Amino acid sequence: MMNFVVKTIANAGALAVAIWLVGxxxxxxxxxxRKILTLILVALLFGLVNFVVKPVVKLLTLPLFILxxxxxxLIVNALMLLLTSWLADVFDLNFHVEGFWTAVLGGLIISVVSWALNVALPDKD
Incomplete structure (x- = not known):
């Protein structure tokens, strides 16, 4: 349970940095x-998308990963961010990513910051 909370906090922090850096x-x-609650809900949604959808996409694009x-x-992360943005609109959360290249840059920032936060934060179950 603690690991889930740590991952959610790391996702929320990474999303916050991407929101701050990318206009x-x-x-x-x-x-x-309200913004903090929305950010946490979007982080949970992003984690769910990465848990459920991303492995399927990675499996289907395995030859491209090798090639x-x-x-x-980078493209898969951008697509996951765009899917999260679309789902946030469906659930009436005030989070939006404008365009594919913005999603690529945001996905790159989120990956780096999330990795750094997961290294810095404790990882106990």
Missing amino acids: DITLTGDSTG TLGLIT
């Missing part, structure tokens, strides 16, 4: 508390 990734809300020596991961 076309937006999180809107009435108040700071590109793993660089297709």
Whole structure:
């Protein structure tokens, strides 16, 4: 359970950094508390997308992973971020990613920051 909380906090922090650095990734809300709640919900949604959808996509694109020596991961991460943005709109969360190249940059930032936070945060079950 603790590992789940740590991963969610890392995802929320990584999403917050991407929102801060990339102008076309937006999180809107009435108040700071509402924005934080939305960010946590989007982090949970992003984690769910990465848990359920990403392994299937990686399996289906396995030849591309081999051919590109793993660089297709940037595209897969961008697609997962775009899917999260679409699902956030479906669930009426105020999170939006504008365009594919914005998603590529956001996915890269989220991957790096999430990795760094997962290294820094404790990893106990």
